[in-house]
Amino acid sequence: ELKVEQNPLFLSMQEGKNYTIYCNYSTTSDRLYWYRQDPGKSLESLFVLLSNGAVKQEGRLMASLDTKARLSTLHITAAVHDLSATYFCAGSQGYSGGGADGLTFGKGTHLIIQP
């Protein structure tokens, strides 16, 4: 059974600083997802990482995957207030003919960026 652990669960940081959210998973995962959730909103897809060494970047966010260490990271560069949200990582153990199987989520990292 796949288990996904994130840390930290809560992070308060100042604008302009850099920080990293860590996501460890317990067994082989075909792919690793990062989502953003704003208060009262649904989930916004940020990244999907498919293979060892995969790195993806979008603006101030960069995600990477190390399948040997069973670790994914979400790095925030020069944080701005608009990045305040809850960030979830999730893993998928399977792949059926119609696409990826359901996801197992971490508990989420509640990120607050202070001006």
Added chain:
Amino acid sequence: SAVISQKPSRDICQRGTSLTIQCQVDSQVTMMFWYRQQPGQSLTLIATANQGSEATYESGFVIDKFPISRPNLTFSTLTVSNMSPEDSSIYLCSVTRGDYEQYFGPGTRLTVT
């Protein structure tokens, strides 16, 4: 991406009643999923709904409590039966697009009194 709508967006229900949540997608998809997000918590997969077959439920979720229909490739329903306050949650459907992308609907916020 995928355009996913859910109805209702929110509801307040009495204990012991049932609510059916609808999920509509803008184009045909093979895999649809239902998740629950309890207040302040992460998401938990309830079941996978494939067209033409019975839904597959995750551990801790049973068909009698959460019956699911999937009549075609763009639509699914989740019913929360015999509700109790512990069922108060956000219920989200998601779909796969391509081999691995998963997109989520806006969610249905359910409060049981």
